[in-house]
Amino acid sequence: MDNEWPLWEVFIRSKQGLDHKHAGSLHAADAQMAIENARDVYTRRMEGVSIWVVESKNIHASNPDEAASFYEPANDKPYRHPTFYDLPDEVRHM
Amino acid sequence: MQNEEQIFLEKIDQEIKIEPRDWMPDAYRKTLIRQMSQHAHSEIVGMLPEGAWITRAPTLKRKAILIAKVQDEAGHGLYLYAGTETLNIGREEMIDQLLTGKAKYSSIFNYPTLTWADIGAIGWLVDGAAIMNQVPLCRCSFGPYSRAMIRICKEESFHQRQGFDILLTLSRGSNAQREMAQDAINRWWWPSVMMFGPNDDNSPHSAQSMAWKIKRFSNDELRQKFIDMCADQAKVLELTLPDKKLQWNEKRKHYDFGEINWHEFWNVVNGHGPCNKERMAARISAHENGAWVREAADAHAKKRRAREQQVA
Numbered sequence: 197m198d199n200e201w202p203l204w205e206v207f208i209r210s211k212q213g214l215d216h217k218h219a220g221s222l223h224a225a226d227a228q229m230a231i232e233n234a235r236d237v238y239t240r241r242m243e244g245v246s247i248w249v250v251e252s253k254n255i256h257a258s259n260p261d262e263a264a265s266f267y268e269p270a271n272d273k274p275y276r277h278p279t280f281y282d283l284p285d286e287v288r289h290m
Numbered sequence: 291m292q293n294e295e296q297i298f299l300e301k302i303d304q305e306i307k308i309e310p311r312d313w314m315p316d317a318y319r320k321t322l323i324r325q326m327s328q329h330a331h332s333e334i335v336g337m338l339p340e341g342a343w344i345t346r347a348p349t350l351k352r353k354a355i356l357i358a359k360v361q362d363e364a365g366h367g368l369y370l371y372a373g374t375e376t377l378n379i380g381r382e383e384m385i386d387q388l389l390t391g392k393a394k395y396s397s398i399f400n401y402p403t404l405t406w407a408d409i410g411a412i413g414w415l416v417d418g419a420a421i422m423n424q425v426p427l428c429r430c431s432f433g434p435y436s437r438a439m440i441r442i443c444k445e446e447s448f449h450q451r452q453g454f455d456i457l458l459t460l461s462r463g464s465n466a467q468r469e470m471a472q473d474a475i476n477r478w479w480w481p482s483v484m485m486f487g488p489n490d491d492n493s494p495h496s497a498q499s500m501a502w503k504i505k506r507f508s509n510d511e512l513r514q515k516f517i518d519m520c521a522d523q524a525k526v527l528e529l530t531l532p533d534k535k536l537q538w539n540e541k542r543k544h545y546d547f548g549e550i551n552w553h554e555f556w557n558v559v560n561g562h563g564p565c566n567k568e569r570m571a572a573r574i575s576a577h578e579n580g581a582w583v584r585e586a587a588d589a590h591a592k593k594r595r596a597r598e599q600q601v602a
């Protein structure tokens with residue numbers, strides 16, 4: 197068992213008009229095989245109309261250990277949310 | 291270190307999922323690698339007893355259904371292997387552990403499928419027991435395991451139903467067909483009851499797994515649920531479960547049941563079931579005889595890559 201096929205991340209669009217969503221991962225020799233395997237593994241019940249595959253080594257991720265400080269800047273800006281504003285009751289359609 | 295462990299435990303406490311790159315205790319990682327890889331192996335080895343009947347299914351419809359079911363099990367194995375790999379163990383290492391006997395798979399698959407009715411009994415009882423185990427795993431604290439289980443559970447319910455459907459058809463058929471169905475249930479019932487593992491007081495790792503929210507119910511709780519469910523469904527089949535002590539207990543609101551043969555259970559776990567050797571031999575031969583396919587695909591991919599580079 198010498199050379200393991202590379203790992204691929206699979207993203208599936210479940211319906212026209214929706215985003216591709218991460219479905220899982222699999223091993224394949226190349227991109228075409230990864231797409232074919234993804235069809236067999238992740239869309240046996242018509243769960244998809246489009247598949248993306250990305251070799252896992254090409255995915256760069258944020259560091260979970262720094263999550264607190266990394267997302268902190270959004271924490272003190274409640275005024276970005278509509279619920280921050282008190283409107284008089286008589287205001288309609290806003 | 292102390293701090294990381296605390297953050298981990300707080301997440302568990304608040305039902306926040308643990309993801310692969312989050313800090314986790316070594317023992318949590320090891321427990322999951324063992325449990326998830328054994329689960330994956332079970333899905334893969336589990337294709338063998340049923341696969342044996344694909345060429346002998348009684349009708350084209352049953353054959354198509356059985357192929358779809360067995361293909362699902364291959365998919366389940368892949369979801370779970372992929373999930374386990376996020377814990378930093380390679381696919382090859384896991385396969386190696388299976389083929390060298392270092393890793394176990396569910397003992398239920400070490401029993402033979404003697405007649406067509408066995409395919410019905412497996413769907414109804416074995417997939418039924420698997421579902422009972424798997425539904426709470428959808429809420430497992432480890433994200434990739436939980437997501438794999440959600441996908442799997444969606445697919446499993448058809449497995450149980452097609453098995454029940456086979457048995458119902460046989461039960462309503464000729465005398466010989468009825469007897470065949472009853473015989474299959476007689477052979478598969480107790481091994482299915484054993485699928486939930488040892489009694490709670492003999493299950494040393496359970497308490498820790500429950501604390502980590504990998505497990506949500508104890509072996510005995512799940513076993514009781516399974517028995518209650520099957521006892522009622524057997525009545526619809528007009529077939530019996532081979533347990534003279536099976537009886538509704540009004541006080542407990544559960545069925546009482548007979549003594550489990552733990553000697554048989556441990557015997558099969560330790561490699562002395564009717565088909566342990568056959569199953570391993572089949573897996574090893576599939577792996578060895580598939581080596582050229584893996585190599586050819588690799589060579590083909592390399593060639594194509596070289597050709598693309600030339601064009602560019």
Ligand SMILES: [Fe+2]
Pocket residue numbers: 333362363366442446
């Ligand atoms: Fe399965």
Ligand SMILES: [Fe+2]
Pocket residue numbers: 363417420446449
């Ligand atoms: Fe199944």
